Amino acid sequence: MGSGSTAARFFHFFACLLGNEPVLELEKLSKAYTSGEYALKDVSFTIEKGQVVALIGPSGAGKSTLIRCINRLVDPTSGTASLNGTNITAMPTRKLREVRRQMGMIFQDYALVDRLSVMENILSGRLGYVGFWRSLFRKFGPEAENDAFGLLEKVGLPGYEDKRADALSGGQRQRVGIARALIQNPSLLLVDEPTASLDPKTARQVMRLIQDLCHERNLAAIINIHDVALAQQFVERVIGLKDGQVAYDGPPDGLTPEVLTEIYGEEDWSATARKDDDEGGPEKETPAAFAVEK
Numbered sequence: 001m002g003s004g005s006t007a008a009r010f011f012h013f014f015a016c017l018l019g020n021e022p023v024l025e026l027e028k029l030s031k032a033y034t035s036g037e038y039a040l041k042d043v044s045f046t047i048e049k050g051q052v053v054a055l056i057g058p059s060g061a062g063k064s065t066l067i068r069c070i071n072r073l074v075d076p077t078s079g080t081a082s083l084n085g086t087n088i089t090a091m092p093t094r095k096l097r098e099v100r101r102q103m104g105m106i107f108q109d110y111a112l113v114d115r116l117s118v119m120e121n122i123l124s125g126r127l128g129y130v131g132f133w134r135s136l137f138r139k140f141g142p143e144a145e146n147d148a149f150g151l152l153e154k155v156g157l158p159g160y161e162d163k164r165a166d167a168l169s170g171g172q173r174q175r176v177g178i179a180r181a182l183i184q185n186p187s188l189l190l191v192d193e194p195t196a197s198l199d200p201k202t203a204r205q206v207m208r209l210i211q212d213l214c215h216e217r218n219l220a221a222i223i224n225i226h227d228v229a230l231a232q233q234f235v236e237r238v239i240g241l242k243d244g245q246v247a248y249d250g251p252p253d254g255l256t257p258e259v260l261t262e263i264y265g266e267e268d269w270s271a272t273a274r275k276d277d278d279e280g281g282p283e284k285e286t287p288a289a290f291a292v293e294k
């Protein structure tokens with residue numbers, strides 16, 4: 001382990017002492033694909049426990065590459081990513097299973113197994129915790145099943161456990177995807193365009209649900225999202241990528257037309273950027289967050 005990672009561990013330890021517990025720390029993370037072009041260039045930021053962050057930026061800005069570097073589906077070219085103080089960029093592949101179960105993934109296309117029940121889909125989030133034979137026969141134990149029932153309530157789908165995944169609406173499928181990610185007991189949620197396939201109302205419900213569950217569990221999340229207005233409504237921090245670099249890192253209110261022009265280019269942003277006299281800040285937790293569209 002080099003001196004860089006020793007310094008990173010020191011800063012992580014110090015930040016924890018100060019009460020700002022970093023979950024994810026990126027230090028000059030870069031990725032060049034074989035074409036030689038950089039998809040990410042020196043990306044550095046820290047996400048603390050309980051912080052919900054939107055990752056925005058135009059197509060090709062590097063958002064998916066960043067998420068993939070964090071969960072090591074893609075190996076960064078240089079720089080480091082640390083999860084709870086452990087450098088995951090340097091981790092050998094055989095150890096990745098352990099670190100990946102600390103990262104819950106939520107996908108645009110839900111990634112459910114259609115022919116399986118809601119309960120089986122949720123329990124598959126526990127695959128990283130059981131051995132080969134138990135995973136093969138999908139034996140996760142009564143404790144995991146209890147957790148799954150609790151999560152079904154949380155995501156507003158009580159009584160849905162025996163329904164097949166392909167009998168659900170898009171919004172319901174995403175709720176199952178959220179429950180599957182949470183049953184992993186992750187410390188970080190990586191959320192890839194969770195609302196891209198949903199109508200505006202369901203998209204809001206799903207964003208509200210993610211926000212509420214993160215606050216309730218003090219869980220950090222990065223949400224890759226194209227809908228800037230939706231992001232502004234439900235997160236406390238926005239990171240804007242442009243050409244693989246961080247072009248903005250700040251509160252949703254700071255996304256002025258000028259900042260959006262810097263990230264996306266010239267456009268009439270007046271309908272998108274939150275105005276100073278709008279009701280400020282992301283939505284706060286409300287019981288309505290758990291209302292379900294059926």
Ligand SMILES: Nc1ncnc2c1ncn2[C@@H]1O[C@H](COP(=O)(O)OP(=O)(O)OP(=O)(O)O)[C@@H](O)[C@H]1O
Pocket residue numbers: 033034035038039057058059060061062063064065066
């Ligand atoms: N497997 C790959 N091989 C080569 N280049 C790639 C690969 N994946 C992504 N890229 C390139 O890296 C850059 C960043 O792509 P990435 O998919 O991360 O952007 P994005 O912001 O997620 O875009 P979108 O919003 O359209 O999903 C682009 O120039 C893209 O062409």
